[in-house]
Amino acid sequence: MQKFMQIAIKEAKKAQKIDEVPIGAVIVVNGKILGKAFNKRNSSKIATHHAEILAIEKACKKLGDWRLENAEIFVTLEPCPMCAGAIANARIKKLVFGAYDTSGTNHNLIFEILNDTRLNHKVEIVGGILESECKQLLTDFFKKKR
Protein backbone atom coordinates (compact mmCIF):
# COMPACT_ATOMS: atom_id res chain seq x y z
CA MET A 1 0.00 0.00 0.00
CA GLN A 2 2.92 2.33 0.74
CA LYS A 3 4.09 2.12 -2.87
CA PHE A 4 0.86 3.51 -4.29
CA MET A 5 0.52 6.07 -1.50
CA GLN A 6 3.98 7.35 -2.47
CA ILE A 7 2.63 7.89 -5.99
CA ALA A 8 -0.39 9.72 -4.54
CA ILE A 9 2.07 11.90 -2.58
CA LYS A 10 3.92 12.68 -5.83
CA GLU A 11 0.58 13.83 -7.27
CA ALA A 12 -0.03 15.97 -4.17
CA LYS A 13 3.34 17.63 -4.72
CA LYS A 14 2.27 18.60 -8.24
CA ALA A 15 -0.69 20.40 -6.70
CA GLN A 16 1.63 22.14 -4.24
CA LYS A 17 3.79 23.42 -7.12
CA ILE A 18 0.83 25.29 -8.61
CA ASP A 19 -0.22 26.58 -5.19
CA GLU A 20 -3.17 24.21 -4.79
CA VAL A 21 -3.94 22.43 -1.52
CA PRO A 22 -1.62 19.40 -1.87
CA ILE A 23 -3.88 16.37 -2.21
CA GLY A 24 -3.25 13.49 -4.62
CA ALA A 25 -5.12 10.33 -5.62
CA VAL A 26 -4.26 7.14 -7.51
CA ILE A 27 -6.56 4.36 -8.73
CA VAL A 28 -5.18 0.87 -9.03
CA VAL A 29 -6.69 -2.31 -10.48
CA ASN A 30 -4.74 -5.56 -10.07
CA GLY A 31 -1.52 -3.67 -9.35
CA LYS A 32 -1.87 -1.44 -12.42
CA ILE A 33 -2.43 2.32 -12.21
CA LEU A 34 -5.58 3.31 -14.10
CA GLY A 35 -5.71 6.98 -13.15
CA LYS A 36 -3.89 9.50 -11.00
CA ALA A 37 -4.66 13.14 -10.33
CA PHE A 38 -4.19 16.04 -7.97
CA ASN A 39 -6.49 18.66 -6.56
CA LYS A 40 -6.93 21.63 -8.89
CA ARG A 41 -10.04 23.32 -7.67
CA ASN A 42 -8.50 26.78 -7.47
CA SER A 43 -6.74 26.74 -10.81
CA SER A 44 -9.59 25.17 -12.79
CA LYS A 45 -12.18 27.09 -10.72
CA ILE A 46 -14.45 24.02 -10.79
CA ALA A 47 -15.91 22.96 -7.41
CA THR A 48 -15.80 19.25 -8.27
CA HIS A 49 -12.11 19.14 -9.22
CA HIS A 50 -10.84 17.27 -6.17
CA ALA A 51 -8.04 14.74 -6.76
CA GLU A 52 -10.37 11.75 -6.23
CA ILE A 53 -13.01 12.89 -8.75
CA LEU A 54 -10.41 13.59 -11.42
CA ALA A 55 -8.68 10.23 -10.81
CA ILE A 56 -12.01 8.36 -10.95
CA GLU A 57 -12.91 10.09 -14.24
CA LYS A 58 -9.54 9.17 -15.76
CA ALA A 59 -9.88 5.55 -14.63
CA CYS A 60 -13.42 5.29 -16.05
CA LYS A 61 -12.20 6.67 -19.38
CA LYS A 62 -9.28 4.25 -19.43
CA LEU A 63 -11.44 1.26 -18.53
CA GLY A 64 -14.41 2.32 -20.68
CA ASP A 65 -16.74 1.59 -17.79
CA TRP A 66 -18.27 3.60 -14.92
CA ARG A 67 -17.89 0.54 -12.71
CA LEU A 68 -14.38 0.33 -11.25
CA GLU A 69 -15.26 -2.88 -9.48
CA ASN A 70 -11.88 -4.29 -8.53
CA ALA A 71 -10.29 -0.91 -8.00
CA GLU A 72 -8.52 0.52 -4.98
CA ILE A 73 -8.15 4.26 -4.52
CA PHE A 74 -5.19 5.76 -2.66
CA VAL A 75 -5.69 9.33 -1.43
CA THR A 76 -3.34 11.46 0.68
CA LEU A 77 -6.21 12.95 2.74
CA GLU A 78 -9.45 11.56 4.20
CA PRO A 79 -12.01 12.25 1.44
CA CYS A 80 -14.91 14.72 1.71
CA PRO A 81 -18.58 13.60 1.34
CA MET A 82 -18.62 14.33 -2.42
CA CYS A 83 -15.60 12.11 -2.99
CA ALA A 84 -16.93 9.45 -0.59
CA GLY A 85 -20.12 9.32 -2.67
CA ALA A 86 -18.15 9.18 -5.92
CA ILE A 87 -16.05 6.27 -4.60
CA ALA A 88 -19.25 4.36 -3.78
CA ASN A 89 -20.88 5.31 -7.11
CA ALA A 90 -17.86 4.02 -9.03
CA ARG A 91 -18.09 0.77 -7.03
CA ILE A 92 -14.50 1.04 -5.88
CA LYS A 93 -13.59 -1.92 -3.67
CA LYS A 94 -11.17 -0.30 -1.25
CA LEU A 95 -10.24 3.19 -0.09
CA VAL A 96 -6.79 3.78 1.41
CA PHE A 97 -6.07 7.25 2.72
CA GLY A 98 -3.09 8.91 4.41
CA ALA A 99 -3.86 11.83 6.72
CA TYR A 100 -7.03 12.06 8.80
CA ASP A 101 -8.91 15.32 8.19
CA THR A 102 -8.85 16.25 11.88
CA SER A 103 -8.42 19.96 11.16
CA GLY A 104 -11.02 19.91 8.40
CA THR A 105 -14.75 19.89 8.69
CA ASN A 106 -15.35 16.48 7.15
CA HIS A 107 -13.58 14.31 9.71
CA ASN A 108 -15.22 10.89 10.12
CA LEU A 109 -18.04 11.70 7.72
CA ILE A 110 -16.38 9.33 5.22
CA PHE A 111 -16.86 6.42 7.60
CA GLU A 112 -20.48 7.32 8.29
CA ILE A 113 -21.35 7.78 4.62
CA LEU A 114 -19.55 4.70 3.32
CA ASN A 115 -20.75 2.49 6.17
CA ASP A 116 -24.36 3.56 5.75
CA THR A 117 -26.44 0.46 5.20
CA ARG A 118 -28.65 2.26 2.67
CA LEU A 119 -25.82 2.38 0.12
CA ASN A 120 -25.91 -0.53 -2.32
CA HIS A 121 -22.13 -0.83 -2.45
CA LYS A 122 -19.72 -1.54 0.39
CA VAL A 123 -16.24 0.04 0.38
CA GLU A 124 -13.44 -1.22 2.62
CA ILE A 125 -11.60 1.69 4.29
CA VAL A 126 -8.05 1.91 5.63
CA GLY A 127 -6.80 5.22 7.06
CA GLY A 128 -3.39 6.40 8.26
CA ILE A 129 -1.08 4.96 5.55
CA LEU A 130 2.07 7.16 5.38
CA GLU A 131 0.05 9.46 7.58
CA SER A 132 2.82 11.75 8.83
CA GLU A 133 4.19 12.42 5.34
CA CYS A 134 0.72 13.14 3.95
CA LYS A 135 -0.09 15.40 6.89
CA GLN A 136 3.23 17.25 6.70
CA LEU A 137 2.51 18.31 3.12
CA LEU A 138 -0.71 19.96 4.24
CA THR A 139 0.78 21.49 7.41
CA ASP A 140 3.64 23.05 5.39
CA PHE A 141 1.23 24.37 2.78
CA PHE A 142 -1.06 26.09 5.27
CA LYS A 143 1.89 27.42 7.31
CA LYS A 144 3.17 29.20 4.19
CA LYS A 145 -0.29 30.60 3.50
CA ARG A 146 -0.57 32.27 6.90
Place this chain on the structure above:
Amino acid sequence: MQKFMQIAIKEAKKAQKIDEVPIGAVIVVNGKILGKAFNKRNSSKIATHHAEILAIEKACKKLGDWRLENAEIFVTLEPCPMCAGAIANARIKKLVFGAYDTSGTNHNLIFEILNDTRLNHKVEIVGGILESECKQLLTDFFKKKR
Protein backbone atom coordinates in the same frame (compact mmCIF):
# COMPACT_ATOMS: atom_id res chain seq x y z
CA MET B 1 -39.74 27.16 -8.32
CA GLN B 2 -42.06 25.26 -10.68
CA LYS B 3 -40.67 27.16 -13.66
CA PHE B 4 -37.10 26.00 -13.13
CA MET B 5 -38.20 22.48 -12.20
CA GLN B 6 -39.99 22.34 -15.57
CA ILE B 7 -36.64 23.11 -17.20
CA ALA B 8 -34.98 20.37 -15.13
CA ILE B 9 -37.73 18.00 -16.34
CA LYS B 10 -36.95 18.99 -19.94
CA GLU B 11 -33.32 18.02 -19.25
CA ALA B 12 -34.46 14.70 -17.76
CA LYS B 13 -36.41 14.01 -20.94
CA LYS B 14 -33.22 14.47 -22.97
CA ALA B 15 -31.64 11.71 -20.84
CA GLN B 16 -34.67 9.50 -21.47
CA LYS B 17 -34.28 9.94 -25.23
CA ILE B 18 -30.80 8.41 -25.12
CA ASP B 19 -31.97 5.64 -22.78
CA GLU B 20 -30.37 7.11 -19.65
CA VAL B 21 -32.14 7.18 -16.28
CA PRO B 22 -34.18 10.42 -16.71
CA ILE B 23 -32.74 12.90 -14.21
CA GLY B 24 -32.16 16.57 -14.95
CA ALA B 25 -30.63 19.52 -13.09
CA VAL B 26 -30.61 23.30 -13.50
CA ILE B 27 -28.54 25.92 -11.65
CA VAL B 28 -29.97 29.39 -11.25
CA VAL B 29 -28.43 32.59 -9.88
CA ASN B 30 -30.69 35.62 -9.49
CA GLY B 31 -33.27 34.16 -11.85
CA LYS B 32 -30.70 33.43 -14.56
CA ILE B 33 -29.79 29.89 -15.66
CA LEU B 34 -26.05 29.29 -15.31
CA GLY B 35 -25.96 25.60 -16.16
CA LYS B 36 -28.28 22.73 -17.00
CA ALA B 37 -27.53 19.09 -17.62
CA PHE B 38 -28.92 15.57 -17.61
CA ASN B 39 -27.63 12.27 -16.34
CA LYS B 40 -25.34 10.54 -18.84
CA ARG B 41 -23.49 8.00 -16.78
CA ASN B 42 -24.23 5.08 -19.09
CA SER B 43 -23.43 6.82 -22.35
CA SER B 44 -20.27 8.59 -21.16
CA LYS B 45 -19.34 5.59 -18.98
CA ILE B 46 -18.08 7.99 -16.30
CA ALA B 47 -19.29 7.27 -12.73
CA THR B 48 -19.42 10.96 -11.80
CA HIS B 49 -21.63 12.05 -14.70
CA HIS B 50 -24.82 12.64 -12.75
CA ALA B 51 -26.95 15.60 -13.83
CA GLU B 52 -26.03 17.66 -10.74
CA ILE B 53 -22.26 17.28 -11.18
CA LEU B 54 -22.42 18.21 -14.87
CA ALA B 55 -24.67 21.22 -14.14
CA ILE B 56 -22.35 22.40 -11.33
CA GLU B 57 -19.32 22.12 -13.61
CA LYS B 58 -21.05 24.12 -16.35
CA ALA B 59 -22.10 26.81 -13.87
CA CYS B 60 -18.56 27.07 -12.43
CA LYS B 61 -17.15 27.46 -15.95
CA LYS B 62 -19.72 30.11 -16.82
CA LEU B 63 -19.16 32.04 -13.59
CA GLY B 64 -15.36 31.51 -13.55
CA ASP B 65 -15.55 30.56 -9.88
CA TRP B 66 -15.89 27.32 -7.92
CA ARG B 67 -18.07 29.16 -5.43
CA LEU B 68 -21.69 29.30 -6.62
CA GLU B 69 -22.68 31.26 -3.58
CA ASN B 70 -26.05 32.67 -4.49
CA ALA B 71 -27.04 29.71 -6.59
CA GLU B 72 -30.06 27.45 -6.37
CA ILE B 73 -30.02 23.97 -7.89
CA PHE B 74 -33.20 22.32 -9.19
CA VAL B 75 -33.00 18.54 -9.59
CA THR B 76 -35.77 16.14 -10.62
CA LEU B 77 -34.68 13.48 -8.09
CA GLU B 78 -33.37 13.57 -4.51
CA PRO B 79 -29.57 13.69 -4.96
CA CYS B 80 -27.16 10.92 -3.98
CA PRO B 81 -24.33 11.46 -1.41
CA MET B 82 -21.80 12.41 -4.13
CA CYS B 83 -24.08 15.11 -5.49
CA ALA B 84 -25.02 16.26 -1.97
CA GLY B 85 -21.33 16.75 -1.23
CA ALA B 86 -20.77 18.55 -4.53
CA ILE B 87 -23.67 20.92 -3.78
CA ALA B 88 -22.08 21.77 -0.41
CA ASN B 89 -18.58 22.06 -1.93
CA ALA B 90 -19.86 24.51 -4.54
CA ARG B 91 -21.48 26.52 -1.72
CA ILE B 92 -24.88 26.38 -3.37
CA LYS B 93 -27.46 28.23 -1.28
CA LYS B 94 -30.55 26.16 -1.94
CA LEU B 95 -31.43 22.70 -3.24
CA VAL B 96 -34.88 22.11 -4.70
CA PHE B 97 -35.70 18.57 -5.78
CA GLY B 98 -38.75 16.86 -7.29
CA ALA B 99 -39.15 13.16 -6.52
CA TYR B 100 -38.04 11.55 -3.27
CA ASP B 101 -35.69 8.61 -3.85
CA THR B 102 -37.92 6.22 -1.91
CA SER B 103 -37.20 3.28 -4.20
CA GLY B 104 -33.49 4.09 -4.31
CA THR B 105 -30.85 3.37 -1.74
CA ASN B 106 -29.98 6.95 -0.92
CA HIS B 107 -33.28 8.09 0.53
CA ASN B 108 -32.88 10.70 3.27
CA LEU B 109 -29.08 10.55 3.16
CA ILE B 110 -29.15 13.98 1.49
CA PHE B 111 -30.76 15.49 4.58
CA GLU B 112 -28.31 13.82 6.93
CA ILE B 113 -25.25 14.83 4.92
CA LEU B 114 -26.30 18.41 4.24
CA ASN B 115 -27.55 18.97 7.78
CA ASP B 116 -24.39 17.59 9.35
CA THR B 117 -22.96 20.27 11.62
CA ARG B 118 -19.39 19.36 10.62
CA LEU B 119 -19.91 20.81 7.13
CA ASN B 120 -18.77 24.41 6.82
CA HIS B 121 -21.61 25.34 4.48
CA LYS B 122 -25.33 25.18 5.09
CA VAL B 123 -27.70 24.35 2.21
CA GLU B 124 -31.43 24.97 2.42
CA ILE B 125 -33.41 21.97 1.09
CA VAL B 126 -36.92 21.78 -0.39
CA GLY B 127 -38.22 18.43 -1.65
CA GLY B 128 -41.37 17.43 -3.55
CA ILE B 129 -41.64 20.22 -6.15
CA LEU B 130 -43.54 18.86 -9.19
CA GLU B 131 -43.04 15.54 -7.45
CA SER B 132 -45.55 13.43 -9.37
CA GLU B 133 -44.28 14.54 -12.78
CA CYS B 134 -40.65 13.92 -11.77
CA LYS B 135 -41.52 10.52 -10.32
CA GLN B 136 -43.61 9.49 -13.33
CA LEU B 137 -40.63 9.95 -15.64
CA LEU B 138 -38.64 7.47 -13.57
CA THR B 139 -41.51 5.01 -13.11
CA ASP B 140 -42.15 4.94 -16.87
CA PHE B 141 -38.45 4.49 -17.60
CA PHE B 142 -38.01 1.52 -15.27
CA LYS B 143 -41.32 -0.04 -16.36
CA LYS B 144 -40.03 -0.10 -19.96
CA LYS B 145 -36.75 -1.61 -18.81
CA ARG B 146 -38.43 -4.60 -17.13
